[in-house]
Amino acid sequence: MSKLNYFLKGNTKIAYRYYKRSKKSLVFIHGLLSDMNGKKSTYFNNYCRRKKISFLCFDFQGHGKSNGDFVNFGIGDWFKNLKDLLNYLKIENPILIGSSMGGWVAMLYALYYPTKVKKLIGIAPAPDFTVDLLWKELSTKDKKKIKSNQLVKKKVTDDFIYKYSPNLFLNSEGYLIKNLNKTYKGEVILFHGSEDLTVPHNYNDHFYKSKKFPKLINVTIKNSDHSMSDSLSLRSISIYI
Numbered sequence: 001m002s003k004l005n006y007f008l009k010g011n012t013k014i015a016y017r018y019y020k021r022s023k024k025s026l027v028f029i030h031g032l033l034s035d036m037n038g039k040k041s042t043y044f045n046n047y048c049r050r051k052k053i054s055f056l057c058f059d060f061q062g063h064g065k066s067n068g069d070f071v072n073f074g075i076g077d078w079f080k081n082l083k084d085l086l087n088y089l090k091i092e093n094p095i096l097i098g099s100s101m102g103g104w105v106a107m108l109y110a111l112y113y114p115t116k117v118k119k120l121i122g123i124a125p126a127p128d129f130t131v132d133l134l135w136k137e138l139s140t141k142d143k144k145k146i147k148s149n150q151l152v153k154k155k156v157t158d159d160f161i162y163k164y165s166p167n168l169f170l171n172s173e174g175y176l177i178k179n180l181n182k183t184y185k186g187e188v189i190l191f192h193g194s195e196d197l198t199v200p201h202n203y204n205d206h207f208y209k210s211k212k213f214p215k216l217i218n219v220t221i222k223n224s225d226h227s228m229s230d231s232l233s234l235r236s237i238s239i240y241i
Contacts, residue, residue: 031100035064074171193224
């Protein structure tokens with residue numbers, strides 16, 4: 001991985017690693033409660049070095065080595081993190097690869113700035129998951145807590161607990177893909193795992209009927225799960241870079 005750097009703007013401190021090699025650039029955007037040091041980011045970093053492609057990865061605020069508490073942020077904040085960092089580094093026309101929630105942020109950027117994105121790749125992308133997936137899974141009791149500005153904790157494993165804050169839901173309302181009257185005419189490839197138990201493999205099929213992404217291709221990889229960090233999935237994705 002490249003040297004760790006920080007982008008500073010007001011109260012924002014974004015940790016990032018940028019390997020600048022050519023005009024062709026790849027930007028990896030991690031998912032919810034993940035960071036830039038995961039297996040997918042490492043794989044694409046190494047891939048770009050071999051292919052002499054510039055590579056950027058970073059941590060959203062409230063994640064990894066960037067500043068802030070996760071519960072204080074939402075989709076709008078993380079969208080701004082991406083926008084500010086790309087402007088600061090003057091990265092033009094990159095290929096965006098977004099994983100899970102990062103796929104939502106990548107879609108937002110492509111729709112808002114369609115002439116600034118060369119290609120969009122989603123890895124188990126979860127656009128609008130706060131309303132179309134997560135909210136539907138919450139109990140009536142937990143929904144009342146969110147509406148009362150209280151934190152909801154969900155035990156995932158013995159060692160890991162999700163913290164769902166009101167900000168995660170409220171901050172997303174103005175950034176739902178389904179409500180945007182915008183179009184990205186570039187190439188869009190959305191990868192899904194057939195064994196994904198978090199985001200169903202057919203979750204984004206409705207975009208085929210939408211005018212938002214007219215060049216959309218959905219690809220399902222057999223036996224892959226939500227992380228899509230297995231070697232077959234990563235090799236399959238890299239073919240489209």
